[in-house]
Amino acid sequence: MRWIFLSATHLAVLAVGFALGVYLLPVITAPASLDREMLATTAESALFKTSFTRELAGSDFLHWGEGDVSVSAQSIVHQGNLAPGPDYKVYLVKDFVEDEAQFLAVKEASQVIGDVKTFDGFLLDVPAGVDVNAYTTVLVWCESFGEFITAAKYR
Numbered sequence: 001m002r003w004i005f006l007s008a009t010h011l012a013v014l015a016v017g018f019a020l021g022v023y024l025l026p027v028i029t030a031p032a033s034l035d036r037e038m039l040a041t042t043a044e045s046a047l048f049k050t051s052f053t054r055e056l057a058g059s060d061f062l063h064w065g066e067g068d069v070s071v072s073a074q075s076i077v078h079q080g081n082l083a084p085g086p087d088y089k090v091y092l093v094k095d096f097v098e099d100e101a102q103f104l105a106v107k108e109a110s111q112v113i114g115d116v117k118t119f120d121g122f123l124l125d126v127p128a129g130v131d132v133n134a135y136t137t138v139l140v141w142c143e144s145f146g147e148f149i150t151a152a153k154y155r
Contacts, residue, residue, distance in 0.1 A: 039121050043077040046070030048154035058099030058148035065150030078122045087144035088116035092135035096153040
């Protein structure tokens with residue numbers, strides 16, 4: 001009986017340690033935060049402005065984003081915070097979606113913009129040939145775990 005108890009407690013501690021490692025590793029290895037003044041200056045030239053909110057169906061206490069998002073033909077700027085996590089990607093989506101199932105249904109028709117490496121604001125260049133007017137929504141997705149983080153409709 002003691003052997004079972006010890007095995008169960010050790011496995012529980014191992015599982016908690018692994019989960020904390022998955023959560024904290026992106027925070028520990030994240031590059032330095034971007035200059036807030038530079039983000040604000042870049043956001044001034046935006047064609048569209050919107051906001052990420054925690055109040056979406058697919059967001060929860062581990063997967064969320066908040067703050068202002070500015071979209072121009074050349075860049076996407078986020079001034080706010082994202083829940084830390086691994087392998088975040090920003091997508092442009094043609095129709096607003098707010099959870100995993102909705103995004104997975106349209107992922108193939110969505111445009112990946114780039115990787116998010118910082119969790120307190122980002123600046124991504126829009127790839128050449130991508131027309132932001134052909135889309136309506138900016139979405140942050142965790143590619144590794146297939147998790148919806150947040151989305152914002154900009155037009």
